[in-house]
Amino acid sequence: MKINRLPDTELEVMQALWSCRVPATRPEIEEIIKDTHPMATTTLLTLLTRLSDRGFIKIEKVGRSALYTPLVTKEDYLAKQSRRFLDTLCGGNIATFASALCSSGLTDEEIKQLRDLLDSDRL
Secondary structure (H helix, E strand, O other): OOOOOOOHHHHHHHHHHHOOOOOEOHHHHHHHHOOOOOOOHHHHHHHHHHHHHOOOEEEEEEOOEEEEEEOOOHHHHHHHHHHHHHHHHOOOOHHHHHHHHHOOOOOHHHHHHHHHHHHOOOO
16 A cells, blocks of 8 residues: 655644544544644544545544544554655665764664664664
8 A cells, every 4th residue: 555645734633543542533633633733623624534535544424423543554654654755865875864863863862772773673
């Protein structure tokens, strides 16, 4: 399955849905994004419909309400977008990718964690 990059607002909705117990309701999603990305209910419903049209979520109508279930996991999305970043912006060069990652403002502790993950074969 090809996983395209989501626009920022749709990604915010997906991140909220990924953090919910699924299936989730609109109010549950709204509760998560209300402080960081407040939006009108109609806007949220439009974004949820777009995500469904793109194959990212399933919408199940239950009476006058709906339940929302992600069809793409957060891990799958991150993996595809990381690969896209590596290929597109770094020309597939892992050294360029690692240099960009380390120059992005990672703390010494974060770099140590990354090194430990690599050394222990957990990546």
